Amino acid sequence: MILQKKQLDLDFKTNFKPFDRILVAVDEDDSKSSLAAFQYALALAKPNLAALGIVSVLELEDLNVFETFSPEKRNQLRENLTVDLERYVKKAQENGIYDVRSFVQEGKPAATIISEIIPEFKPDVLLCGSKTKPVSNAKKIFIGSQASYLAQNAPCSVMVIRS
Amino acid sequence: MILQKKQLDLDFKTNFKPFDRILVAVDEDDSKSSLAAFQYALALAKPNLAALGIVSVLELEDLNVFETFSPEKRNQLRENLTVDLERYVKKAQENGIYDVRSFVQEGKPAATIISEIIPEFKPDVLLCGSKTKPVSNAKKIFIGSQASYLAQNAPCSVMVIRS
Numbered sequence: 001m002i003l004q005k006k007q008l009d010l011d012f013k014t015n016f017k018p019f020d021r022i023l024v025a026v027d028e029d030d031s032k033s034s035l036a037a038f039q040y041a042l043a044l045a046k047p048n049l050a051a052l053g054i055v056s057v058l059e060l061e062d063l064n065v066f067e068t069f070s071p072e073k074r075n076q077l078r079e080n081l082t083v084d085l086e087r088y089v090k091k092a093q094e095n096g097i098y099d100v101r102s103f104v105q106e107g108k109p110a111a112t113i114i115s116e117i118i119p120e121f122k123p124d125v126l127l128c129g130s131k132t133k134p135v136s137n138a139k140k141i142f143i144g145s146q147a148s149y150l151a152q153n154a155p156c157s158v159m160v161i162r163s
Numbered sequence: 164m165i166l167q168k169k170q171l172d173l174d175f176k177t178n179f180k181p182f183d184r185i186l187v188a189v190d191e192d193d194s195k196s197s198l199a200a201f202q203y204a205l206a207l208a209k210p211n212l213a214a215l216g217i218v219s220v221l222e223l224e225d226l227n228v229f230e231t232f233s234p235e236k237r238n239q240l241r242e243n244l245t246v247d248l249e250r251y252v253k254k255a256q257e258n259g260i261y262d263v264r265s266f267v268q269e270g271k272p273a274a275t276i277i278s279e280i281i282p283e284f285k286p287d288v289l290l291c292g293s294k295t296k297p298v299s300n301a302k303k304i305f306i307g308s309q310a311s312y313l314a315q316n317a318p319c320s321v322m323v324i325r326s
Contacts, residue, residue, distance in 0.1 A: 016199075016202040016205070021251040039179040042179070043179040079301050104210075120276075130314070136205065138291070145315065147314050147315065147321075148311045148312075148314045148315035149311075150182045150192075150314075151293070151310050151311045151313075151314035151321070151323045152256045152310065152311035152314075153310065154325075155325070156325060157322065157323060157324045157325050158310075158322070158323045158325075159322045159323075160314045160319070160320060160321045160323075161320045162317075162319060162321075163319070
């Protein structure tokens with residue numbers, strides 16, 4: 001309701017409190033916007049010596065339904081992802097960010113990040129990419145359902161980076 | 164599909180390209196998180212001399228259904244909102260941001276921002292707040308449907324600021 005005119009108080013401190021704990025979600029299936037989100041996470045973390053968390057969630061539902069999820073296959077996929085995340089961690093450290101952790105988890109990405117990673121890492125901001133794909137009428141559509149779920153359900157600020 | 168292990172290319176420039184055109188949506192019904200989003204917009208815009216757009220959408224659906232939308236009432240509401248946005252513009256200018264525009268529009272906020280304001284202002288990032296409310300079990304729920312719609316549908320990066 002906007003009928004009752006209330007005084008708008010703009011007498012605030014203009015220095016936004018920098019983010020102290022930054023969580024970035026990276027997705028192997030969307031390396032372009034994930035990298036953009038990671039770059040932005042580095043840019044946010046560096047001047048403030050923030051703690052950086054890097055999370056990737058293994059979506060086993062992505063696998064062809066006819067494949068069996070053998071323990072060996074699961075382990076191999078998880079190991080691949082862990083190796084990739086170590087490269088992100090190393091890149092962050094090379095850029096002067098020393099408080100870095102990585103998280104590898106299995107499940108539905110956005111729901112897993114909300115229910116398992118955020119309660120553990122306690123970020124004040126979560127960054128993620130969002131895929132786009134071209135459609136026929138020269139526009140793009142945004143495959144942002146994961147990003148949208150995070151924006152609606154995360155208890156912290158959320159930045160959806162489109163590259 | 165993540166079975167085919169592809170090489171992860173992290174050999175990118177680590178300086179994230181700063182945002183050049185920043186649009187912040189402010190909502191009279193949610194002054195706390197709107198102000199946080201505005202503060203962050205100032206912090207983003209200032210070092211980069213970015214252009215800043217400030218938009219507020221008058222939700223006439225908020226009005227009690229028994230009220231008539233007389234032209235006088237509409238005009239009064241619109242004028243109140245315009246005056247408030249001028250205060251945001253002035254605050255931005257006082258903080259050294261000189262390329263500032265404000266937009267007042269009527270309609271459903273997120274849809275209107277996507278269909279009318281973004282095509283005109285062409286931001287590379289959109290900031291908005293997101294309401295929270297306490298619920299009985301000592302948790303909060305997030306009234307983020309507008310933010311979620313923006314995160315999913317905006318053609319640019321989206322930052323949802325929770326204060």
